[in-house]
Amino acid sequence: MKPDSQPSRVVPVLVPMPAERPYSYSVPAGMQVGPGSIVRVPLGPRQVAGIVWDGDGGSVDPKKLRPIEEVFDCPRVTYDMRRFVDWIAEYTLSPPGMVARMLLRAPAAFDPEPWVEAIERTDAAPDRMTAARGRVLETADTGLAWTRSGLAHAAGVSSTVIDGLKAQGVFRDVMLPPRPVVAPPDPSYAAPQLMPDQERAAVTLTEKVSAGTFSVTLIDGVTGSGKTEVYFEAIAAALKNGRQVLILLPEIALTHAFLERFQDRFGAKPAEWHSDLPPRMREKVWRQVAEGQVRVVAGARSALFLPFRELGLVVVDEEHDPAYKQEDRVYYNARDMAVVRGHIGGFPVVLASATPSLESRVNALSGRYDRVALPARFAEAALPDLKAIDMRRAPPARGGFLSPVLLDETRRTLERGEQSLFFLNRRGYAPLTLCRVCGHRFQCPDCSSWLVEHRFRGQLVCHHCGHNEPRPEACPECGTLDHLVACGPGVERIAEEAVGHFPEARIIVLSSDMLGGVRRLRLELEAISKGEADIVIGTQLVAKGHNFPNMTLVGIVDADLGLANGDPRAAERTFQLLSQVTGRAGRTGKKSLGLLQTYQPEHPVMKAIVSGDAEAFYERETEERQRAGMPPFGRLAGIIVSAATRQEAESHARALRRAAPAAPDIQVLGPAEAPLALIGGRHRFRLLIHGERRSDIQKFARTLLAAAERPRGSVRVQVDIDPQSFL
DNA sequence: ATGGTCGGCAAG
DNA sequence: TTGCCGACCATT
Numbered sequence: 001m002k003p004d005s006q007p008s009r010v011v012p013v014l015v016p017m018p019a020e021r022p023y024s025y026s027v028p029a030g031m032q033v034g035p036g037s038i039v040r041v042p043l044g045p046r047q048v049a050g051i052v053w054d055g056d057g058g059s060v061d062p063k064k065l066r067p068i069e070e071v072f073d074c075p076r077v078t079y080d081m082r083r084f085v086d087w088i089a090e091y092t093l094s095p096p097g098m099v100a101r102m103l104l105r106a107p108a109a110f111d112p113e114p115w116v117e118a119i120e121r122t123d124a125a126p127d128r129m130t131a132a133r134g135r136v137l138e139t140a141d142t143g144l145a146w147t148r149s150g151l152a153h154a155a156g157v158s159s160t161v162i163d164g165l166k167a168q169g170v171f172r173d174v175m176l177p178p179r180p181v182v183a184p185p186d187p188s189y190a191a192p193q194l195m196p197d198q199e200r201a202a203v204t205l206t207e208k209v210s211a212g213t214f215s216v217t218l219i220d221g222v223t224g225s226g227k228t229e230v231y232f233e234a235i236a237a238a239l240k241n242g243r244q245v246l247i248l249l250p251e252i253a254l255t256h257a258f259l260e261r262f263q264d265r266f267g268a269k270p271a272e273w274h275s276d277l278p279p280r281m282r283e284k285v286w287r288q289v290a291e292g293q294v295r296v297v298a299g300a301r302s303a304l305f306l307p308f309r310e311l312g313l314v315v316v317d318e319e320h321d322p323a324y325k326q327e328d329r330v331y332y333n334a335r336d337m338a339v340v341r342g343h344i345g346g347f348p349v350v351l352a353s354a355t356p357s358l359e360s361r362v363n364a365l366s367g368r369y370d371r372v373a374l375p376a377r378f379a380e381a382a383l384p385d386l387k388a389i390d391m392r393r394a395p396p397a398r399g400g401f402l403s404p405v406l407l408d409e410t411r412r413t414l415e416r417g418e419q420s421l422f423f424l425n426r427r428g429y430a431p432l433t434l435c436r437v438c439g440h441r442f443q444c445p446d447c448s449s450w451l452v453e454h455r456f457r458g459q460l461v462c463h464h465c466g467h468n469e470p471r472p473e474a475c476p477e478c479g480t481l482d483h484l485v486a487c488g489p490g491v492e493r494i495a496e497e498a499v500g501h502f503p504e505a506r507i508i509v510l511s512s513d514m515l516g517g518v519r520r521l522r523l524e525l526e527a528i529s530k531g532e533a534d535i536v537i538g539t540q541l542v543a544k545g546h547n548f549p550n551m552t553l554v555g556i557v558d559a560d561l562g563l564a565n566g567d568p569r570a571a572e573r574t575f576q577l578l579s580q581v582t583g584r585a586g587r588t589g590k591k592s593l594g595l596l597q598t599y600q601p602e603h604p605v606m607k608a609i610v611s612g613d614a615e616a617f618y619e620r621e622t623e624e625r626q627r628a629g630m631p632p633f634g635r636l637a638g639i640i641v642s643a644a645t646r647q648e649a650e651s652h653a654r655a656l657r658r659a660a661p662a663a664p665d666i667q668v669l670g671p672a673e674a675p676l677a678l679i680g681g682r683h684r685f686r687l688l689i690h691g692e693r694r695s696d697i698q699k700f701a702r703t704l705l706a707a708a709e710r711p712r713g714s715v716r717v718q719v720d721i722d723p724q725s726f727l
Numbered sequence: 728a729t730g731g732t733c734g735g736c737a738a739g
Numbered sequence: 740t741t742g743c744c745g746a747c748c749a750t751t
Contacts, residue, residue: 013739017740023739044738045742057739064739101740329740729751736743 010057016101036076187236189267221374223583243312273299301334430486440477
């Protein structure tokens with residue numbers, strides 16, 4: 001008899017809470033569990049789903065042991081996936097249970113999907129024919145089995161007609177297996193005509209897929225060079241080899257347009273995975289991925305934690321996108337974790353971007369990654385003509401922000417019946433409000449950054465923490481009425497200015513805080529594509545995914561925005577963002593124009609954008625970073641403790657210093673302080689400890705965490721990801 | 728007295 | 740992370 005079947009076996013179970021190690025549970029006699037089994041266990045007063053982990057049950061007070069309640073009828077979490085969880089926990093200094101939690105996010109999926117009640121035709125004929133019955137029978141013959149209401153609907157009759165026929169034995173009940181969420185993709189559905197460069201790139205990738213070993217390849221090609229078609233070929237190869245495929249996209253790029261494009265190539269859509277997938281669908285997708293029915297998933301970063309059983313390729317599109325960084329609970333960069341997943345699973349990973357991150361480019365140049373470049377000569381005609389507007393020479397009218405040069409071009413574009421885009425990466429009306437009498441500036445009480453006026457909502461809003469208050473009439477400091485002034489532009493204010501210049505034009509403002517949420521946004525985007533707007537004024541979110549076929553002018557309202565915030569990645573980020581936004585124009589081959597309003601036309605970023613010479617920019621930026629020891633070369637890794645308020649952050653800093661007097665500098669960083677952006681985009685107060693090497697930081701972090709009691713509550717401890725040496 | 732909110736704590 | 744408990748405060 002194997003030890004497995006002894007009556008009171010004890011196994012480790014990873015439960016979804018911040019415990020450092022798996023908990024031990026006893027296995028009731030006769031219960032079949034092994035590493036990877038998903039089980040229901042009692043945890044304190046509640047029942048949770050956990051994963052049976054590797055190793056033995058450890059030593060716990062036998063009196064504490066409680067039995068596993070149930071083993072779900074569900075494929076086991078694979079060995080690779082378990083190693084992946086352990087690896088991420090170790091690397092990010094997160095409790096493994098919290099990593100496991102990311103994988104257990106679809107509770108209802110642990111039970112098999114129920115079969116569907118349906119009816120099918122028998123040989124019997126109805127006693128008498130009616131028009132309605134005729135339609136039902138005719139419709140029914142076009143398929144094998146139907147749901148009662150589905151058939152009624154398709155035949156255009158009430159479901160009582162069906163009931164009548166069923167009573168006569170014309171239909172009988174059957175149970176159908178659950179419907180697949182998507183049809184299987186066909187790798188040879190519509191093999192594309194590739195240009196020679198694309199062909200070469202595609203061959204390189206498909207060879208890597210066929211080799212079936214770990215590799216990382218960066219596909220680097222300007223907007224419109226056909227990267228997507230190329231990696232689709234890699235996907236086709238993986239599918240032919242019987243492997244599943246994951247395409248990671250920044251959430252916002254997961255558009256209808258992308259899914260359609262996939263469908264055009266493979267004859268079916270990929271399964272989608274993102275945060276606002278309806279719960280029902282979430283569960284179906286999770287289950288069908290686990291069972292191998294779903295072959296391709298296009299998903300946001302959390303899709304990395306889907307229980308693939310035969311994953312053979314991960315594609316990370318727009319690999320440079322900062323949205324790949326998860327910044328709560330477990331901090332990770334999905335791009336890097338995708339590489340780790342490939343390493344563990346022994347399969348290729350493809351990183352794609354028109355504007356690669358510096359670290360991926362460095363990894364490619366150093367030979368750690370492979371690189372495939374698409375020079376995209378054939379698409380050059382479609383690239384917009386790009387010019388910088390020197391705002392010192394062509395300043396806007398007093399009180400305005402749009403240069404006459406941009407306004408002129410807009411007028412011309414309107415006259416041609418084409419669309420213009422004004423891009424400004426700032427929500428709201430004005431980023432700062434002050435009192436003209438006493439100079440009072442409106443600040444967030446919680447995080448001391450300026451409050452942004454949202455005129456449409458009549459509020460002052462903190463963009464860091466979400467604090468908001470109604471916009472007062474009088475200054476809270478000196479009490480003077482009607483002397484508050486808005487300083488600087490946001491998209492709402494640009495819209496106001498545009499309306500003043502072009503009262504006849506149809507103007508749409510797009511920003512993430514738009515009333516009506518994602519649905520409304522989707523509708524607006526569609527309306528724009530259909531030509532129902534003349535001028536679009538938008539933030540970040542116009543940069544991604546969507547194609548506006550008639551958009552021939554892109555005006556960057558403030559190209560310098562984001563350059564001066566002290567972030568070591570500022571130039572890189574600005575370059576990436578501006579490339580993407582200007583790439584929105586000219587997708588149709590029509591002559592198009594991109595204008596950058598800037599006060600520093602000599603800045604390397606502006607020069608790179610205008611000349612199209614990305615390589616020179618990257619080279620320069622790389623050298624500069626290396627010289628300064630900035631990421632991805634130097635002092636990047638650190639422990640971060642983030643807190644909601646400054647006081648809180650300060651008190652944690654004191655506690656940590658007390659606990660570990662040998663600690664290197666612990667800085668408290670607020671929203672305004674520069675190096676924050678090293679870690680990510682969403683600013684809260686953080687404590688940062690710099691180090692030269694990740695491993696040192698990690699070792700130090702452990703000592704610190706052991707010495708101090710682990711900060712609780714609103715506080716998180718994490719190590720940022722050193723983008724170079726994580727394997 | 729009653730009810731609501733909040734901080735601390737334990738969970739196998 | 741979640742749920743529970745006891746402490747504390749404010750109101751019925």
